[in-house]
Amino acid sequence: MLQIDSLCKRHGPRTVLSDVTFQARPGRVTGFLGPNGAGKSSTLRILLGLDRPSSGTALVGGRPYRSLREPSRTVGAMLDGSGAHRSRTAYGHLAWVARAGGIPRRRVGEVLAQVGLADAARTRVGRFSLGMGQRLGLAAALLGEPAALVLDEPVNGLDPEGIRWMRGLLRGHAEAGGTVLLSSHLMSEVAEIADDLVVIAGGRIVAAGPLDRVTSGYATLEDAFFALTGTGRTEHGR
């Protein structure tokens, strides 16, 4: 369970998160949706202990990330793609992440196979496509076999086949009792993957609940997105 409660974040005079409260539950894929600059990454960074809130709490399995005893076995994260250095091979990168997290090296081969990168294990990350980078980022998140996954824009750069694959993997994780929280700025992508939706706009939660309930009453998913986030029609894409 991921629990965000009354989170506020200010940068100087600027308030980027106001009273953000929501949960991502085990057995469910939760989509965290909002236009660019809405506050998704800011929320996920606080949840993962990379930034501190001005007030409020963000808990992973009932604890703040920074007080987790075995963080990489509790929550797997992907922010900004794979985060791997260009000169490293996929295998080398994952072996390094595994060592840092006290995870047995045998997991490296397992996660490479799980994300479909077994044949690219010895390829340097600099030669990866955006989609391969996303798969590598997901592999790193899966290394510690965590119950919770937190993924920032995981389908960014994936082709339709890649999105379908990602959906299957995340669905399997949720069906095995895991918790999945993923952010996206595209309603159509998130609607393909999520059970529950949390919509953020201007640093505030504007809707939350099961996907069909949040989007009901709108002619199209796009209409729902624009109505909920109050954004103009130019907001489509990056």
Ligand SMILES: Nc1ncnc2c1ncn2[C@@H]1O[C@H](COP(=O)(O)OP(=O)(O)OP(=O)(O)O)[C@@H](O)[C@H]1O
């Ligand atoms: N260190 C900072 N100082 C000042 N403002 C910041 C800082 N970090 C983020 N912001 C602002 O906070 C707001 C929310 O940014 P955030 O990155 O969380 O949005 P997002 O929903 O993840 O969008 P994107 O998909 O574009 O990253 C933005 O307006 C951003 O400019």
